[in-house]
Amino acid sequence: MDTSRIIYLHGSDSNSNSGKARLFREWFPGMLTPDFIGSFDERMTQLHTILSDKTDWTLIGSSYGGLMGTLFTLEHMTQVRKLILLAPALTLDPLASLSNPQPVSVPTHLIHGTLDAVVPFEPVRVIAQKLFTNLTVHIVEDDHRLQKSVNELDWKTILQ
DSSP states (O other): OOGGGEEEEOOTTOOTTSHHHHHHHHHSTTOBOOOOOSSHHHHHHHHHHHHTTOOOEEEEEETHHHHHHHHHHHHOGGGEEEEEEESOOTTSTTTTTOSSOOOBOSOEEEEEETTOSSSOHHHHHHHHHHHBSSEEEEEESOOTTOHHHHHHSOHHHHHO
8 A cells, every 4th residue: 555645634623743643644654644724725725735636545534624635536536546534524615515516436435423523423424425426434433533433443444
């Protein structure tokens, strides 16, 4: 697995030193875990700069990073090999205000906790099922941060 083509997109109030980012770097040396700052548009510009015109990316997006990964995948599906969404904030703009987004067939994993009080699962599931025709849903007993589950999931299988 080419870990240089895996990128972790952290949440809005997080950074590259979050628990998940540190774990991913430990488990998958070479994986990108950049910091994203500023408005959503500024963060997306930073993401576009990193991903450039390269292909075969695996995007792991947590919360707000899941929103970023989803929008990037919808707009640039030929660059994305796989999308993993961790409690993604799919109910927020600019995704929420898209009038008729076209579904994509990029293999997508949605991992969401039953105890998530920040991003409710059901609205996210409905949106994800409309956007991704190749969707696998993992419901875990965890809260929004997924701190327990991140250690229990079989990441090698999910990422392959």
